[in-house]
Amino acid sequence: MKNLLYHEARLNKTRRELWGCDDNWNLAELLPIPDLLDDTMHKCRIAYDKVVNNIKWEPYSRREIRKIRRVYHDEIDYRYKYDNRDTLNALYAQRGDADEILIIKKGLVTDSNFCNVAFLDGDRWLTPASPLLPGTQRALLLDQGIVETADIRESDIGSFNRIRLFNAMVDWTHAATLDVSLIA
Known part of the structure; x- marks a missing residue:
């Protein structure tokens, strides 16, 4: 495991x-x-x-992610891995033609529907300091120094090169990695 x-x-x-x-x-x-x-x-x-x-x-089967849609919810709370995912499911339903969502809370990037995210600034991978759920793979990557935390505002997205979506089932080397231009 x-x-x-x-x-x-x-x-x-x-x-x-x-x-x-x-x-x-x-x-x-x-x-x-x-x-x-x-x-x-x-x-x-x-x-x-x-x-x-x-x-x-x-x-478990991995999903292919080709496009991400930003969605917004300023009150969402998923700090524990709750069984009830109604709010997340409602946000995911707003994805339109995208394969995944990027949740923005009070102007800050948090997570996708099932993954933590990290952004490449050219040299470093930065993961949001305030994710909805601090995932176990995220904790491992932080401990290994592969990612660093940072406050990532929605307005910062364009200053990054790539976004990577990862979780316990999708390790760092197999995680979907897209150009930030594919975030609508």
Whole structure:
């Protein structure tokens, strides 16, 4: 399983902050890989509060991203990986002919629908300092010094060369990377 320690840290932080839990779950023990899974990539979804409510393993396939549409929501809150994605789904429905969205909150770039983002300024990859969800792959990339945080205003987008969309299922080397001119 990829980035297991980062997932575990986020899960335990969420449990502490939302439900006051002071124990730490060990995901390697909690999530044995079912024998029925084949060798294709799968995503594991855990629904939990103070206890595990549900564990689902789902096949995962990468989507091709060729165009991104900016969408706006100044009140969106997705700091925890909530099951309820109604607001994100409503924003995604505004994508028109684009394959993905870039969410702008109070003038600042945050994330896409399912990915954190980073922008290339020529030398460095910068990821928004205030993402909607600080992803586990983002945390790993920050720890490795591959990306740096910065406040990225919507008005800054044109000053960058490229945008990259990544998450736990789409690692840095396989992430969609587009010219910023493809952000409508």
